[in-house]
Amino acid sequence: MNWEQLLSTRRAREGAGRHAGSADLRSEFEKDYHRIIGSASFRRLQDKTQVFPLDQSDFIRTRLTHSLEVSSFAKSLGQNIGENILTYKRDPSFTVQMKEDICSILQCAGLIHDIGNPPFGHFGEIAIREWFERNLPRLTYRGRPVDEVLTEQMKQDFYHFEGNAQALRLVTKLHFLVDENGMNLTYALLSTIVKYPVSSLEIDEACGDIARKKMGYYLADAETFRRIAEATGTDGRRHPLTFILEAADDIAYKTADIEDAFVKGFISYHALIEELKKLKSIQNNDKVVFNPLGKLEELYRQGVEKQVDHPEEYAVKNWIVRVQGFLISCATFGFTSNYRAIMEGAYPYDLFHGTFAEELMELLGDMAMRRVFCTRKIYLMELVEAGILDYLMDSFARAVLSYDDDDSALDSIDRRLVYFISGNYKDAYHFQAKGKSDEERLYLRLLLVTDFICGMTDSYAKRLCQELKAML
Template structure:
């Protein structure tokens, strides 16, 4: 892969630059302002991060989480660009690219969760399970829908992902000027495609993490191919995607602990005990002991300063320190695996630090590549240090699952989310199946369809024109998932209550 192509400024709909324009922004800076000003981005303020419909001003939403990811993305971009220029010395990476990758990553951080449905990742699960369990019971023109749609169309619903929906939101559904959505640069679109495979190519057991989830819908296949071609990706992840994923991991793993503390689900003493219980594992003792000592030090500092809650002071400051450590480790991870990332054979996450290579090249062949200059090889001396990142994020994740995700308030909300989303899909899908056909809609179906945004229906009309009846049916089902994913937590709850006469 070549940086000159990876940082592609082209847009799907080209825009002519006006002569004499005073706009000195780069194309990637323009992307940032398009995102910030969009309704889709603003709706993230009422979408779940961990605690749905929470009344606390402190607890994070998808909006505040996305802002944090964007910030970490920029920091990682700065660190990694400087490393490429000063240490790796890849001659194809021009000094001007440093600002470009920071701008792209900053935008990607804002967008990475923009396709998520209401109620967080549990909402994704409910949607997947609905289609797996109930789509086989739906019929069109006397035939089961599962016998009408092709395997990839069916796979899109069975493997539904908010990540996949993000590309659809920004490239189509945000109807501002035309059917191209926000019309963002191809480099940015490539960066937010975390898994460059279709629903037919998903392999959750593959050692190559890039195959674990689908990255684009059948409906967006032409756009995906265009992006891949323009950026020279050849079916692999954009290098900046690894940085985006690391920033996301850093943000949510640390934030979950802080939010759980603020909600009273974990105390300072419990956090200390959890870290102490990990201090006697042979391979990881040093890492966990450093985390524990750092946390205790900050508690003592809080007492010394006379703060009212030394535990809160310690946890909040410790989280910031852990974030700094993980940013350093992710930077080292990118540098250590630079060649395999750039030739497309790297198949792990930066914080795993495994340096595994998947694809056509072996680890040895990747190390002998000339892609990155004379000093850019996968560096074994960094592997041990980089692997610390995996131990840290795994520990934080295990603690969060134990005390936050399995807590009673979360479980109750998830049961409610299942009820809400299942009810809406039960009524929207049958209505959409016969929408825009010769079949006469039942009164209840026409009313359900009327709730769907006119912009979404406009997009359906544009992209269904001239398509086969099979693909039109598929697009009508996508119209439902588009509508549901565009809902905020509060809107989904309110619509459910209104339709059930509860308010």
């Protein structure tokens, strides 16, 4: 892969471009940024769960604040890595302008990396996935079970429902404003957000390649993915910037989960101390690179000396910032030390693999899982969320089975349910369904339901469920 092609400014719908005398001096990637910021889907992230659903606290992160943090970390990593490539002449074709473009692309990618996630965070993905596993064999279409009507890839798309694949679909098709091309973002940016460049039939969790762990695009969007891969020259491989985006996401959520959990009372200063005792000081040639436990204790002592009201809080929050700086350095090393393999599409790991940060990242993730996600309070909230999503999926999936196929089969309730689905999504469905077979149109109608539900905020999903239950 080469940077000139990887940083493709092409779009599905080509505009007039910059011309002599134009007052618009933005690069193509800066235009992407403004399209994202002005979109309704980006605004909806302010009412979508990061960890704690429907939380009323002003401090706790939402998908919006998380995405802003990922955007910031991604840009910082782009600056570090771009400067390293230039300074050490790792690639003679790499230019200062390419470094600037990389930073702009990563800044945009951070904003939209979670834009396709359904309400209620990653548990929402699991709930939708399991709904299809239970219900595709039960739903019937023209007297046949739906799972017998759909092709294998269509079924696997639903059984492996994935927010990352939904993000690509949303930004390329569902913003049906000017035309069918969605936000019409650059192919370089679109390629960067495809974390898993494989279809639902090509998932292979056992192979050890991080790029094949999940599905990256739906069958309905396979042609879009093909055009992106062709324009950027990735040819089924991960875009190099995807590794950087993923590292920024990992830094953001693994540190933020600990900070949010501390504020919510799931993890105390003393509990964090006990967890960090499991780690040794991170050393290189007998020189301490970073001592997580020692740094936290040092910051606590500083808080006491400064006579702050809450030295434990002072220590934890400042420790998070120090850890983030350390992780950025390690991710930079992870990319630059594996530069050749990444550019060849042969690197199978994340950027923390084999670095000084690997053990710390594993501890942070494990701590959040044990002390936050696997607790009674979170489990209770997730049961409520599952009930909301199950009810919405039950209602709308059954309502669309005959929509645009045999409308006479829709009863009065189904007609009213279909009415609630966004006009943009229905317009996108009709455009994609033209000339398709009955089976393909059924598949697209089921996607219409997931499109609609994934576009909901947490509050809207809860409110609509309550209103429909009252109505029905």
